[in-house]
Amino acid sequence: MVHCVVLAYPAQGHINPMHNFCKLLQQQGVKVTLVTTLSYSKNLQNIPASIALETISDGFDNRGFAESGNWKAYLERFWQVGPKTLAELLEKLGRSGDPVDCVVYNSFFPWALEVAKRFGIVGAVFLTQNMSVNSIYHHVQQGNLCVPLTKSEISLPLLPKLQHEDMPTFFFPTCVDNSLLLDLVVGQFSNIDKADWILCNSFSEMEKEVTDWTKKIWPKFRTIGPSITSMILNKRLTDDEDDGVTQFKSEECIKWLDDKPKQSVVYVSFGSVVVLNEEQIEEIAYGLSDSESYFLWVLREETKLPKDFAKKSEKGLVIGWCSQLKVLAHEAIGCFVTHCGWNSTLEALSLGVPMVAMPNWSDQCTNAKLIEDVWKMGIRARVDEKKIVRGEVLKYCIMEIMNSEKGKEVKRNIMQWKALAARAVSEEGSSHKNIAEFVNSLFNLKQGIANYPD
Ligand code: UDP
Numbered sequence: 001m002v003h004c005v006v007l008a009y010p011a012q013g014h015i016n017p018m019h020n021f022c023k024l025l026q027q028q029g030v031k032v033t034l035v036t037t038l039s040y041s042k043n044l045q046n047i048p049a050s051i052a053l054e055t056i057s058d059g060f061d062n063r064g065f066a067e068s069g070n071w072k073a074y075l076e077r078f079w080q081v082g083p084k085t086l087a088e089l090l091e092k093l094g095r096s097g098d099p100v101d102c103v104v105y106n107s108f109f110p111w112a113l114e115v116a117k118r119f120g121i122v123g124a125v126f127l128t129q130n131m132s133v134n135s136i137y138h139h140v141q142q143g144n145l146c147v148p149l150t151k152s153e154i155s156l157p158l159l160p161k162l163q164h165e166d167m168p169t170f171f172f173p174t175c176v177d178n179s180l181l182l183d184l185v186v187g188q189f190s191n192i193d194k195a196d197w198i199l200c201n202s203f204s205e206m207e208k209e210v211t212d213w214t215k216k217i218w219p220k221f222r223t224i225g226p227s228i229t230s231m232i233l234n235k236r237l238t239d240d241e242d243d244g245v246t247q248f249k250s251e252e253c254i255k256w257l258d259d260k261p262k263q264s265v266v267y268v269s270f271g272s273v274v275v276l277n278e279e280q281i282e283e284i285a286y287g288l289s290d291s292e293s294y295f296l297w298v299l300r301e302e303t304k305l306p307k308d309f310a311k312k313s314e315k316g317l318v319i320g321w322c323s324q325l326k327v328l329a330h331e332a333i334g335c336f337v338t339h340c341g342w343n344s345t346l347e348a349l350s351l352g353v354p355m356v357a358m359p360n361w362s363d364q365c366t367n368a369k370l371i372e373d374v375w376k377m378g379i380r381a382r383v384d385e386k387k388i389v390r391g392e393v394l395k396y397c398i399m400e401i402m403n404s405e406k407g408k409e410v411k412r413n414i415m416q417w418k419a420l421a422a423r424a425v426s427e428e429g430s431s432h433k434n435i436a437e438f439v440n441s442l443f444n445l446k447q448g449i450a451n452y453p454d
Pocket of ligand 1: 011012013014016246269270271272273274298320321322323324325340341342343344345347
């Protein structure tokens, strides 16, 4: 049997797509060991019994990033200890009679390829962000785009013209961390051409030009997404009704949604990392109260809510965390106010929920640009000079999506993306075929038949 170690960066937005990828590998007869950091594994709920979980160290085994205090200390230590403990894990699995044939590693860990090569096993890099964003970072790595940015409008091959508000936030020296994080995302491409496979959580129909171009420069590149739980996209995995591996405990909200009319509720969530300031939370609260729609708001910083704002009312419900896929799949949901994390974007389109884009940092600003202007499956709520989305702007955007002709057009577009996404992961679809090709190559290699992609 072929054995894959799937190494995920310790964050919800990384573990989700890689965990789903594990399930697909397993479905194709591969033995899978999901690996993340020891500190992160301590927080995980619903660890699947069907997939073995192992850990490496980031050097901060108690509380991970929080223990390190800052990105510099975290990444420096992680990059020293990570490769060593990954090698120890591969040795341990080998000794226990379960030798590893392939390491599928998060692209944030270019060092994992060197470890895999030392063990003489296949190294497959997994890009968790979309190819448009990846291509921007790759242009920086290649020296085609200089940071800090000198022009106000950025023209890059196969991408729309980008303004500063559309660029990944790491390009702007507003804090010391940004240059470290830029090194991290650009570093993904330092040795990518040496990887045996380059897998990306996107689908070729969605980013046709940029994926065709990428395949020319990296023949081993394949799209495998959307990597979201397949129960929702199609019914190939019947036992797949869990909430996935989550770092927070989901709160009940489905019963509340059950009472609401079809497409009448706005779902609001900014993912697992973004922390909003009090002023922004207040504006969202007023925007939601003033809008004509029901709302379900995931907010972990509820102490920042205005004093007179009820957490539960006939009109709205505020909770700390939910099973987002189940919420987006609920027929009461009509709109998703989102930070445009790549997983949330893929989930919204896979379930046909139009978006109001409120990006905050990292790749989210580029995703928001693509959502509004390229894929046309949402509209962007713009910030003012203080970088705050005002309540009336949010209210207007919600009403546009829920009640206007423009909203209907956006809904029609996203339904087309939904159909394309479902097709990509179906038996005959591009992503399904790519995964099958990858898995077949591993089985053939195990039997001594070499068939790497040309
Ligand atoms: N998520 C969830 N419940 C929530 C909020 C988010 O299950 O209440 C999941 C969501 O479905 C997605 C992931 O957390 O799969 C967040 O990833 P994303 O890339 O959207 O954003 P990040 O958290 O990395 O900023």
